[in-house]
Amino acid sequence: QKEVEQDPGPLSVPEGAIVSLNCTYSNSAFQYFMWYRQYSRKGPELLMYTYSSGNKEDGRFTAQVDKSSKYISLFIRDSQPSDSATYLCAMSAFTNAGKSTFGDGTTLTVKP
Amino acid sequence: ETGVTQTPRHLVMGMTNKKSLKCEQHLGHNAMYWYKQSAKKPLELMFVYSLEERVENNSVPSRFSPECPNSSHLFLHLHTLQPEDSALYLCASSQNRDSQYEQYFGPGTRLTVT
Numbered sequence: 001q002k003e004v005e006q007d008p009g010p011l012s013v014p015e016g017a018i019v020s021l022n023c024t025y026s027n028s029a030f031q032y033f034m035w036y037r038q039y040s041r042k043g044p045e046l047l048m049y050t051y052s053s054g055n056k057e058d059g060r061f062t063a064q065v066d067k068s069s070k071y072i073s074l075f076i077r078d079s080q081p082s083d084s085a086t087y088l089c090a091m092s093a094f095t096n097a098g099k100s101t102f103g104d105g106t107t108l109t110v111k112p
Numbered sequence: 113e114t115g116v117t118q119t120p121r122h123l124v125m126g127m128t129n130k131k132s133l134k135c136e137q138h139l140g141h142n143a144m145y146w147y148k149q150s151a152k153k154p155l156e157l158m159f160v161y162s163l164e165e166r167v168e169n170n171s172v173p174s175r176f177s178p179e180c181p182n183s184s185h186l187f188l189h190l191h192t193l194q195p196e197d198s199a200l201y202l203c204a205s206s207q208n209r210d211s212q213y214e215q216y217f218g219p220g221t222r223l224t225v226t
Contacts, residue, residue, distance in 0.1 A: 032212075036217075043202050043217035044155075044202070092213050098162065098212050103154060
């Protein structure tokens, strides 16, 4: 079983929709939860990270962590065509400095 | 130049060639990473360097040889690769090894082994 499982997608939504991207994990030692966005032919770009449980908001993006369920989500409000990309969740633990475990990625297309 | 840069952006090499990938970070970070990204697979961590010292070698075959001459530069030397090594190779950096939750990635080198 993989340590991190990400909803595979692909996901296609109309412009303005609310998007929910999700990952589950099995390692209870994970303390940091990250979301990266990767455009085609580019490297991943950090959107935001969250420490432990709770929510974090940045503009149209909200990251949510539920450690009791080992479940994390990224919500995108008022989605735009420019949000079309692959989204990667990633997680890391204090005890394993330098090492992050990534999900497979979910490809999102926002149609005008 | 800003952020993390990688050269070359594309590389085609034969199985008997020797080539090197270069990464440079302009962020003043102390930790640097090499990742492999293959289609339909998650990012695979290959190597981690902290203050020029290799601190992680994630069971990578010896045909991949990293080098970190200083905290701003990272190389990946390639020799006698296999076709399954074809992938996007990404370099990343973070302030230090403990802040791996905030990594900055370069654009990657698309490697094709023929």
